Amino acid sequence: MTSKTITPTVKPYEGPAGGWDSAKSVAGVLFKEHVPLKGSRLLSTQNKPEGYMCVSCAWAKPAQPHPLEFCENGAKATAWETTSRRADSAFFSGHTLGELEQWADHDLEEKGRLTHPMRWDAASDKYVPVAWSDAFQEIGRELRALDPHQVDLYTSGRASLEASYIYQLFARMYGSNNMPDSSNMCHESSSVALPESIGASVGTAILSDFENTDCIFYIAQNVGTSSPRLLHDLQDAINRGVKIVTFNLLRERGLERFVNPQSPVQMLTGKETPISSEYYQVKNGGDIAALFGVCKALIEADDVLKASGQNPVAGRDATPKDPDNAAMIAFAASMASADKKHVLDHDFIKEHTTGFEEFAAAARAHQWNELEHVSGLTRAEMKKAAATYANSNAVMMVYGMGLTQHLMGVENVHMVCNLALLRGNIGKPGANICAVRGHSNVQGQRTVGITEKPGLAPLDKLSELYDFEPPRWTGRSTVETCEAIMSGQSRAFVSLGGNFLRAVPDTAAMEAGWRKLRLSVQIATKLNRSHVLHGEVAYLLPCLGRIELDQQTSGPQAVSVESSIAHFHGSRGKAKPASPELLSEPAIIAGIAKATLGQTKIPWDAWVGNYAEIRNAIERTYPETFKDFNERLFKPGGFARPLPARERKWVTKTGKANFITPGKLFPDFSTADRSDVLHLATLRSNDQFNTTIYGYSDRFRGVEGTRRIVFMNGEDIARLGFVDGEIVDMTTAIDDNSVRNVGGLRIVQYNIPKGCCAAYYPETNPLFPLAHHDPKSKTPSYKLLPVRLSRSTLTQDD
Known part of the structure; x- marks a missing residue:
């Protein structure tokens, strides 16, 4: 099902990042979601003290915010969540889930906000309304009937610190460490590599480093699409004379030039800020070799x-x-x-x-x-980058998922650290590592205990505080949860947000396994693919969004999140809730917990009535990290998480920072050197955030009306016997006795290194074998997969 037919077009985009086209895009999404006035008022408080923190990316929130402290994607996220559209009981009464399975991802979410708790009815194959109390009791009954080893409790990157803390506490009191989360799919390579190299699980950079640096190495992160507010910090640095040395697969517009939409002079004159002083297009998977060359x-x-x-x-x-x-x-x-x-x-x-x-x-x-x-770089290019690095006194290392979502993602991050250590570029002003995270609290949920690794959680402290014995066995990561679902070992899946089925690899096999679950519970704001496929017993539980006013017995509530630079921020919802039937995430978690666990030492009702009590509990559990949590909740600019590596104190086994040498430059592929094999990287468009598709436009790459695209080098197109615009099928070129295919992709000639190609996520997720991941972090290798192309019998309309 599609909402309307759009004729796909591909035309090179000549404009900058930002500028009038960005402003038009923001206005367009506000009108599309029928919230032009309400959305404009809300956006004026986004990412500001006493306002709400963006539900999109996790970039830093400055103490002295810009007049408009949001970006194009942040505005889209706000409009998407506060839309006037409703997926209410009337909507579900008119559609079976079998019918909704045929809908496009965009169209499912575009139906609007969920309004009532729903239970799947097998006789009608429809979601039907259910009372909250009945939903909690049946979910609790189902969970009590299962071995906790059979249950997986997933967390998306939007859940607040408060919701994440009580969710992990519920999981452990229930007896499960199976807590896969969105970190497993994005920056887990950082969470493994950084502690080994420098003794910190997150990046060490803070905002003031952008004011003190004289050089930034910007590696494998598309700022214009993934975190546009960071462009303000880059622009300010450039205006001070800072050089930005970029290593990236594609020529991305946000890394080339920028017009600040908040600068009247730039908007009126069209004056652009060049972003990268040096731009090196690294072959897919070539980052270790490129960084080794600089070193x-x-x-x-x-x-x-x-x-x-x-x-x-x-x-x-x-x-x-x-x-x-x-x-x-x-x-x-x-x-x-x-x-x-x-x-x-x-x-x-x-x-x-x-x-x-x-x-x-x-x-x-x-x-x-x-x-x-x-x-894919020349010796001269690597030496030039080295000269720039050596002639700088304080160098920041900024990187993103283009490094972490690889078979050698951990080694990629080790190499970033190695380069920084050569000239002492960690732990001094202007010289630190900045791991740009994706979703708005994906980093924070780990900080308060969402982890499958018992060694990373304060189990003894939890036992002391709440009088129970936490499980000590190692739980399942995302990849291991997928394996358990496929094999039938997982019998229940409880999801705190997210669109798990669309985010994970091996889509066809995962969907087949998903249907065999005994129980699927989805806590969500909008409808998505993971909801219309379901287990034998399925619940869809609508929650308040972070932007909405959260009224509890003690009054309006605030929640908190952690940014990419490890600062904690308070967030206060402003919008009227989409439905009076909605409950908050903490209230839903507490309802399930009480129905499942019975009598415990946890004051669930008091916590739900006043989130400050949850923050007090977080502070008791992590006294050094969250000292004076409630008092500092709305400190402008947030308050910093203690990181010893910022002070050159190395919490590693050696007591020092460690140079860690990768054993090879590139993964071992049996098909890697075959002439017909290309190396695929998946991409997001500037009209999406993670699995949420706002529309069918990728303005910066000149694509309109379709997402079924494969970007290729012109020489590869000719060498393989294709032509620009031809429709092809893509097949996984890994010998594992399985055939994985995505059809009907349009070839677009693009500035990408030879031997490489790129296509959109999650449309090409079916190509990725579940076993295709970093062996240490288990992060799926969405940025590197060998594939072949063949002429297609499909059209773009198929």
Whole structure:
């Protein structure tokens, strides 16, 4: 089912990020959702002290906000949630779930806000209204009949700190550590790699680093689509003379040029700010090789100074590898410190790190031709980036999911840390690591205990506070939950937000397993694919959105979230609730918990009546992290989570920051070198956020009216015998005795390295085998998959 037929068009977009087209897009979505006046009033309070925190991305909220502290995607998220459209009881009475299965994702969500608790009725194949108390009692009865090992409790990135805390507490009191969450699918590689490298589970950067840096290495993150408010910080830095060195697969407009919609001068004159001073298009999966190349150039330049007698502290076995010694000496001199004795920060390396010699030896051993082949960059480009890095005093490392969603995602993050450690670019003003997170509280939910790993949760403290014995066994991550659903080991799935079926790999196999669940419970604001497919017993429980006024017995409530820079912020809903039948997330969790657990030491009703009591409980559980939580809740700019690595205190096994050397440059694919194989990366459009599709426009890439696209290099199109605009099928090129195919994709010639292609997420998720993930973090490798193309019998309309 589609709401209307649109003729697809592809035409290169010549405009900047931001500017008038962004303003038009915001106005358009407000009118589309019938909230132009209400939406405008709400947006004036978005991401501001005493306002509500955006339900879209997790970028930082400044203490002194801009007049309009929202971006195009944030405005879309607000309009999408506060829409006047309703998926009410009348809607569900007119449609079977079998019928709704045929609808497009966009059209399911576009029906609007859910208004009543619903239960699936097998006889009619429809959702029918149910009383909240009856829903809680039956869910509790079903859960009590199951072994907690058989139950998975998922959390999306939008759940508040308060909801996340009581959800993990309920799960553990029930007896389950199966708490997969959206972190497993995006930045889990960071959560594994950063503690190993620097002893912090999140990035160390704060907003003031953008004011103190003189160089930013921007790696594999599309700021214009994924976190446009960050463009303000980049623009301010550029205006101070900061250089931005970008490594990215595609030429993304937000990383090229920007017109600030909040600057009258720029809007009237069209004056653009160039973003990247250097832009390197890295082959898909070539990030380790590219970063190794930069490190190699730095290390060998340092070696040259040693060999010339000027650097007595470099590695003992260092030998310059450049055949043109005079050129190498000149290059080394151009990168040397003020005293001309070193390129690397040997004092920092000696005092604060381990593993340098092994890493330096590996960098020297890699041959330039090998690094060029894997990365897609030339030796000259990698050396130029190294020179820029060496001639900067404080360098920030900013990266996103283009690094983490890989088979070697953990090693990718290790390499970012290695590069930072070479010149002491961690733990000083303007020099830190910034892992740009996606959803608005995806980082925070982990901070308050949403984790399948018992070693990361304060189990002894929970036991002391609430008089129960938490389970100590390792729970299931997202990938392991999918395996359990496919095999029938998982019998129940409770989801606190999200669209799990659309977010995970191996779509066809997952949907088949999903139908065999005994119980599926979905806490949500809008209808999506994960709701119209269901278990034997299925409930759809509508909740208040973060933007809505949350009135409880003690009065209007506030919730809290954690930003990408590890600052906590209060959020106060402003909009009238979509229905008087809605309950808050904490109220729904408490209702299920009471019905499942019976009498406990937890004052569920008191917590629901006053969220400040939940925050007091969070502070008791994490006294150092959340000291004076309620008092600091609405501090402008938020209050910081303590991170020892910011102060160069390394909470690692060695007590120091660790150089960790990847064992290889690229994953081992049996099909990787075959001439007909391309390496696929999935993308988001600027008309979506995660699995939510706002519309069929990808303005920056010039695509209108369709999402069934494959972006290809022109030489690959010709080499494989295709033409621009041709319709093709895409098949997974991994030998695992399964055939995975997505058909009807239109070829679009694009500026992408040879041997690579790109297509939209989640449309191409069916191609990704569940086993195709990082072995340590288990993050699906959505940014790297070998595929083949063939001529299609389908059309775009199919």
